[in-house]
Amino acid sequence: MALISDSDDFTMVGDSAWITVGNLHVHLIRTDEGVVVDIFKGKLEPYDDPITSTYAYFNEGEEED
Numbered sequence: 001m002a003l004i005s006d007s008d009d010f011t012m013v014g015d016s017a018w019i020t021v022g023n024l025h026v027h028l029i030r031t032d033e034g035v036v037v038d039i040f041k042g043k044l045e046p047y048d049d050p051i052t053s054t055y056a057y058f059n060e061g062e063e064e065d
Contacts, residue, residue, distance in 0.1 A: 034058045 012028055019026045025044045029036040034057040038050035 031055075034060070 012030065015030045017028045019028070023042055025040040027038040027040070027050070029038070034055060036053065036055045038053045040048055041051050
């Protein structure tokens with residue numbers, strides 16, 4: 001299991017996870033410095049390019065308790 005649910009919140013425990021939202025496929029990828037999010041459309045085929053991509057660094061987030 002790549003995600004752990006606590007009601008509507010999820011925690012990614014592996015290095016990547018896929019989430020399907022309607023006809024979009026969202027790929028979350030943990031890196032050493034942060035996270036990459038790639039979004040793919042429709043029927044997912046191997047080696048498709050994402051329709052959009054973004055990233056964030058861990059040092060940009062708030063400190064954890």
